[in-house]
Amino acid sequence: MKQSVRIAPPNSLFFLEDPSGGKSPEIDDRPVRIWSTRSCIIVACLCFVDGETEFDASTSAADVPSTPAAFDGILDTPSGIVEVSTSEREVLLRCDVGTHVTRVRVWTDHPTEPEHIHVSFG
Structure with missing residues (x-):
C-alpha cells in the first residue's frame, strides 16, 4: 500500500520509528542526510522555509524504484x-x-535537501 504526504516539517526532518518510540541517532554533517539507529531513522528534507517536501511510503515491491537507494x-x-x-x-x-x-530503503532526489522522498518498507 502506498501513502503520501506533502508538508514542510519543523526542523526539516522526518522520523521513522515504531509507535513505541526509539533511540534517535546523532545528527552529523554527512553528505547524505539520513541518520539511523536500529529503532529510529531520520531523513532530512527541503528546508521548511523553502517549501514543502513530498514524502511517499510503500510496503509494495511494485513501488520500489530501479535506481540505487540512498x-x-x-x-x-x-x-x-x-x-x-x-x-x-x-x-x-x-x-x-x-x-x-x-x-x-530510502530514495531522495537530492542528498541534502530533497523535495521528494520515497521510502520502501519490507
Whole structure:
C-alpha cells in the first residue's frame, strides 16, 4: 500500500520509528542526510522555509524504484507498524509492515535537501 504526504516539517526532518518510540541517532554533517539507529531513522528534507517536501511510503515491491537507494537498513518494529512523524511528534503516516524487523530503503532526489522522498518498507 502506498501513502503520501506533502508538508514542510519543523526542523526539516522526518522520523521513522515504531509507535513505541526509539533511540534517535546523532545528527552529523554527512553528505547524505539520513541518520539511523536500529529503532529510529531520520531523513532530512527541503528546508521548511523553502517549501514543502513530498514524502511517499510503500510496503509494495511494485513501488520500489530501479535506481540505487540512498539508504538501505533495518528498523526494529516490535508492533509491526512504522510511523512517520515530525520532530514535534506529529504522526503523518502509519504503515502496517507486519514484521518485528523491517528493511527500510530510502530514495531522495537530492542528498541534502530533497523535495521528494520515497521510502520502501519490507
